[in-house]
Amino acid sequence: MRTNRQSFLQGAVTLTAATMVVKVIGMLYRIPLGNLLGASGLSYFNTAYSIFNPIYALSVSGLPVAVSKMVSERMARRRFADVRRIRGVSRRLFLLIGVAGALLLYLLSGFFARIIGNQGAAPAVAVMAPSILFCCIMASYRGYYQGLGNMTPTALSQVVESLVKLCCGVAFAWLTLQKGLGEYAAQGTVFGRAAASLSQAEQLVLPWAAAGAILGVTVSTAAGALLLFLRSALLGDGISRQDVARFPAAESNRDIVRGLRQIALPICLASAFSYLTNLIDLATIMNRIGVALHRDGETVLRMFAGAADQLPRESVPSFLYGLFAYVTPLFNLIPAITATLGVSALPIITSRWALGERKRVAEQCGMVLKLASLVAIPAGMGLFALSEPILRLIYFARPEEAALAAPLLRSMGLAGIFVGITTPMSSLFQALGRPDLPLKLMVAGGAVKVCCNWVLVAIPSLNIYAAPVGTLLCYMVVLAGGTVALGKVTGASIRLPQALIKPMMSGILCGIAANTSYKLLERAWDSRLATLSAVVIGALFYAVFGLFFNIITKNEIFFLPNRKKIGKILENLALLR
Numbered sequence: 001m002r003t004n005r006q007s008f009l010q011g012a013v014t015l016t017a018a019t020m021v022v023k024v025i026g027m028l029y030r031i032p033l034g035n036l037l038g039a040s041g042l043s044y045f046n047t048a049y050s051i052f053n054p055i056y057a058l059s060v061s062g063l064p065v066a067v068s069k070m071v072s073e074r075m076a077r078r079r080f081a082d083v084r085r086i087r088g089v090s091r092r093l094f095l096l097i098g099v100a101g102a103l104l105l106y107l108l109s110g111f112f113a114r115i116i117g118n119q120g121a122a123p124a125v126a127v128m129a130p131s132i133l134f135c136c137i138m139a140s141y142r143g144y145y146q147g148l149g150n151m152t153p154t155a156l157s158q159v160v161e162s163l164v165k166l167c168c169g170v171a172f173a174w175l176t177l178q179k180g181l182g183e184y185a186a187q188g189t190v191f192g193r194a195a196a197s198l199s200q201a202e203q204l205v206l207p208w209a210a211a212g213a214i215l216g217v218t219v220s221t222a223a224g225a226l227l228l229f230l231r232s233a234l235l236g237d238g239i240s241r242q243d244v245a246r247f248p249a250a251e252s253n254r255d256i257v258r259g260l261r262q263i264a265l266p267i268c269l270a271s272a273f274s275y276l277t278n279l280i281d282l283a284t285i286m287n288r289i290g291v292a293l294h295r296d297g298e299t300v301l302r303m304f305a306g307a308a309d310q311l312p313r314e315s316v317p318s319f320l321y322g323l324f325a326y327v328t329p330l331f332n333l334i335p336a337i338t339a340t341l342g343v344s345a346l347p348i349i350t351s352r353w354a355l356g357e358r359k360r361v362a363e364q365c366g367m368v369l370k371l372a373s374l375v376a377i378p379a380g381m382g383l384f385a386l387s388e389p390i391l392r393l394i395y396f397a398r399p400e401e402a403a404l405a406a407p408l409l410r411s412m413g414l415a416g417i418f419v420g421i422t423t424p425m426s427s428l429f430q431a432l433g434r435p436d437l438p439l440k441l442m443v444a445g446g447a448v449k450v451c452c453n454w455v456l457v458a459i460p461s462l463n464i465y466a467a468p469v470g471t472l473l474c475y476m477v478v479l480a481g482g483t484v485a486l487g488k489v490t491g492a493s494i495r496l497p498q499a500l501i502k503p504m505m506s507g508i509l510c511g512i513a514a515n516t517s518y519k520l521l522e523r524a525w526d527s528r529l530a531t532l533s534a535v536v537i538g539a540l541f542y543a544v545f546g547l548f549f550n551i552i553t554k555n556e557i558f559f560l561p562n563r564k565k566i567g568k569i570l571e572n573l574a575l576l577r
Contacts, residue, residue, distance in 0.1 A: 018154070018155030018156070018158050018159055018340075021159050021162070022158045022159060022161075022162045022336075023333045023336055023337070025159075025162040025163060025165075025166050026162060026165075026166075026329060026333075028166055029162070029165060029166045029169060029170065030329045030394070031394050031395070032170045032174075033045070033169065033170060033173060033213055034326060034394065034395045034398070035395060035396065035397035035398060036170070036173055036174060036177060036209065037173065037206060037209060037210060037213070038206075038322070038398055038401065039307075039319050039320075039322025039323050039325070039326065039398075039401050040203070040206055040311075040315065040318055040319050040322050041206040041209055041210050041322070042210075042322045042325040042326065043118060043120075043121075043318040043319070043321045043322035043325055044118065044120045044121040044124055044206060044207050044210035044211075044318075045121075045124060045210040045213055045214065045325070046282075046321070046322075046324075046325040046328065047113070047116055047118045047121035047124070047125075047282065047321075048121050048124035048125045048127075048128050048210065048211075048214050049128075050116070050275075050279045050282045051105075051109075051112045051113070051116065051121070051125050051279065052105065052125065052128050052131070052132075053275035053279070054272045054275040054276045054279055055101050055104060055105050055132060056101070056131075056132055056135060056275070057268060057272035057275045058101070058268050058269075058272045060094075060097075060098075060101075060132070060135045060136050060139045060268075062263065062264030062265065062266070062268035062435070063090070063094055063097075063136070063139040063140065063143060063260070063264050063268075064139045064140075064142045064143030064146065065143065065263065065264065065346065065427065065430050066090075066143065066259075066260045066263035066264035067086060067087075067090050067139075067140065067143030067144055067146075067147055067260070068143045068144075068146040068147040068343075068346055068347060069147070069263055069346065069347075069350050069430060069431065070086050070147065070256070070259055070260065070263065071083050071086055071087075071143070071144055071146075071147025071148060072147045072148075072149070072346070072347035072350050072351055073350060073351070073354055074086070075147065075148065075149075076351045076354060076355070082256075083147075083148075085253070085256060086144070086256055086260075087140075087144050089253050089256045089257060089260070090140045090143065090144070090256075090260060091137075091140045093257060093260065094136040094137065094139055094140040095133075095136065095137065097136055098132055098133035098134070098135070098136030098137060099133055101132035101133070101136070102129045102130050102131075102132045102133045103129075105125065105126075105128065105129040105132060106126055106129035106130075109122050109123075109125035109126035109129065110122045110125075110126075112125060113125055115283070116279070116282060116283050116286065117283065117286045117287065117290075117317070118282075118286065118318055118321075120206065120207040120210075120318070121207065121210070122207070123207050123208055123210070123211035124207070124210045124211040124213075124214040125214075126211075127211045127214045127215050127218060128214045128217060128218060130218050130221075130222070131217060131218045131221045134218070134221035134222045134224070134225040135221055135225075137225040137228070137229070138157060138221065138224050138225045138228055141153065141157075141225075141228035141229070141231075141232060142154045142157065142228070146343065146346070146347065147347060149347050149348075151343075151344060153228060153231055156227065156231075157224040157227050157228050158224070160223055160224055160227050161220045161221060161223060161224035162220070163220075164216070164219060164220035164223040164224075165216050165217055165219075165220035166216075167216075168215070168216035168219045168220065169212075169213045169214075169215070169216025169217060169220075170213070170216070171216070172212035172213060172215045172216050173209045173210070173212040173213040173216070174212075175212065176205065176208050176209040176211070176212035177205055177209045180201070180204070180205030180208060180209070181198075181201060181202070181205060184198070184201040184205075190204040190205050191204070191205070191208065203315070263430070263435060266435035266436045266438075266439060269439050276446075280446070280450055281449060281450070281453060281467070281470070281471075282321065284450060284453040284454055284457070285317075285321055285324070285453055285457055285464065285467050286317040286318070286321055288453060288454060288457035288458040289316070289317040289320055289321070289457060289458075289463055289464060290317055291458040292457065292458050292459065292460045292462075292463045293313065293316060293317075293460075295458070295460050296460035297313070297460075299460040299461055300316070300460050300463050301316070303461075303463070304319075304320070304404060306400060307319070307400055307401060307404060308320065320463065320464040321464070322401075323401060323404055323405040323408060323464060324405075324408055324464060324467055326391060326395060326401065326402065326405040326408075326409075327391075327405055327408045327409045327412050328412075330383055330390065330394075330409060330412075331383070331409075331412040331413070331415070331416050331419075333379065334375070334376050334379045334380060334416040334417075334419060334420040335376075335416070335419045335420050335422075335423040337375050337379075337420070338371075338372040338375050338376055338420040338421070338423045338424055339423045339424060339427075341368050341371050341372055341424045342368060342423065342424030342425070342426060342427030342428055343427055345364060345365075345368050345424070345427065345428070345431070346427045346428075346430060346431045348364070349361055349364055349365070349428065349431035349432070350431040352364070353431060353432055353433070358490060358491055361432070361490055362490040362491065365428050365486055365490060368424050368428060369421060369424065369425070369483075370503075372420055372421045372423070372424050373417075373420075373421050373500055373503050374503055375420060376416060376417045376418075376419070376420025376421050377417050377420075377500075377503045377504055377506070377507035378503075378506070378507050378510050378538070378539065378542040379413075379416060379417075379420065380413045380414060380415075380416040380417035380420065380507070381413065381417075381507040381508060381510055381511035381514075382413070382510065382511060382514055382535065382538050382539075383409055383410070383412065383413030383416060384409075384410050384413035384414055384511055385413075385511035385512070385514045385515040385518075385538070386514055386515065386518060386531060386534055386535065386538075387406045387407070387409035387410040387413065388402070388403060388406035388409075389518055389522075389527065389530070389531040389534070390409070390531060390535075391403070391405055391406055391409060392527065392531075393527075393528050393531045393532075396528075407465050408464070408465060408467070408468060411465075411468030411469065411472065412468045412471065414468075414472060415468055415471040415472040415475060417507075418472065418475035418476050418478075418479050419471070419475045421479055421500075422475050422478050422479045422482060425438065425441075425478075425482040425486070426438045428486065429482075429485075429486075429489075432486075432489050432490065434485075434489055437482070437485050437489075438482075441477075441478045441481045441482055441485070442478065444477055444478070444481060445474035445475060445477045445478040445481075446474060448470065448473050448474050448477050449470035449471060449473065449474035450470070451470075452466070452469050452470030452473055452474075453466070453467060453470045456469055456470070505545070506542055506545035507542065509541060509542075509545050510538045510539070510541050510542035510545065511538065513537055513538050513541035514534045514535065514537060514538030514541070515534070517533065517534045517537040517538070518530055518531060518533075518534035521533055521534065
């Protein structure tokens with residue numbers, strides 16, 4: 001048998017590297033898209049994603065985890081025939097779920113957009129519907145390979161998906177804008193609708209341009225699914241017919257479906273609730289901005305003079321939410337990276353938990369959370385320290401809107417620390433057989449978030465700038481509750497607060513170094529070059545401070561796979577005490 005199984009560290013590195021590439025490509029995607037669509041167009045784009053995500057989560061989110069867990073458990077017991085049967089059953093099941101989810105989203109796209117209060121997002125929502133089908137297909141393949149301990153197919157499909165999205169999404173959005181505005185220039189209409197001015201023509205074409213960008217997303221998911229299908233057909237999974245024949249299947253299709261349902265359903269509900277919270281977040285933000293405008297519209301418009309005050313009053317909530325949309329790609333970068341740690345750890349923790357190695361499992365869980373903090377803290381502090389320079393660098397065609405979004409990024413940078421550390425917990429709870437806990441934690445955190453939005457966003461002097469506060473408090477609650485719950489489940493204390501002290505000290509110093517270097521370099525260099533240099537300087541300072549404070553201890557290093565080699569290298573360099 002040859003399944004190209006990877007260690008936890010190898011898998012984490014593979015997925016993290018792929019995620020970094022994917023997020024870099026995602027940033028490259030958002031840069032021209034943000035510059036093309038502006039805040040209003042991005043609000044339609046993000047609204048489509050916000051409506052799509054809960055249905056996607058219900059259809060897909062728990063499926064790869066369920067498959068990965070079931071496959072890894074049977075691989076540990078060398079039940080190869082059962083592994084193959086899980087693959088076949090999951091493919092058929094996921095296909096049916098994908099078709100149902102796609103139809104639901106397509107048929108109710110207009111209804112969902114009206115409920116949110118952003119009708120312009122309806123075309124984008126409809127165009128995104130087929131993505132659910134293709135994502136379900138990918139989920140089956142990714143979960144299977146992850147259960148085998150091979151993270152390479154998942155990583156490769158993610159990179160291909162991102163590249164196709166970048167090329168097709170930007171191209172389709174640009175072509176739609178050109179066609180709509182070209183029609184206005186020639187006939188005074190935009191896709192058959194009369195426009196009295198260029199400004200009105202731009203407002204009419206933006207929903208369709210956002211739909212064009214979303215079409216690129218749909219095409220990219222189809223490309224990712226096709227790649228995994230071809231890889232499976234051509235290269236197989238490394239399990240031979242002899243392995244299958246030697247260990248006959250012991251489980252029926254019904255048993256496998258039941259197992260998938262028992263694992264996936266709580267995860268899907270937890271993930272769907274998380275995304276539903278974001279959807280409610282969007283709906284409450286737009287609703288409460290409307291309340292703020294009603295209470296004291298002059299105060300709100302004065303805060304965004306030269307931008308929102310030039311728009312029709314009914315378009316102001318979409319514009320302000322669009323400013324929030326400028327920030328979310330940067331914010332989402334943090335949990336996207338740390339999530340790979342949980343995904344990579346899931347097979348090995350599942351196996352050790354099944355074998356009763358509770359002490360080692362507790363150590364592994366603590367290590368995953370600490371590694372997540374080492375990523376989340378400097379990233380969050382960097383966004384806090386360099387919020388406006390980063391946004392001006394990215395959205396260079398819309399500097400005024402970038403400046404207005406900077407306070408949002410500062411707040412979301414702090415929230416990203418807690419979100420990044422919390423994200424791997426979901427995978428850890430799945431591995432420990434407690435998929436219900438992430439849902440319970442998100443219910444508590446989501447309630448805090450909605451309450452904060454309802455009260456604070458309606459205050460005219462705060463409006464959209466209050467939105468990150470709910471996110472910050474939500475994930476502080478989830479992190480605190482999750483740490484306590486992990487300790488109870490594993491039977492060992494997870495001393496996360498103590499583990500965060502040194503990384504937080506290093507992160508604060510990193511932020512100070514980045515902000516100071518930017519202010520000094522900006523005087524002599526171009527602002528863009530100064531921003532990039534400040535990011536590099538901040539990262540270097542974090543590494544130096546991390547070594548100075550001895551963030552990673554010898555015991556932690558020697559717990560990792562290939563620990564002897566890693567530890568020996570660091571000791572020879574005098575970097576480990």
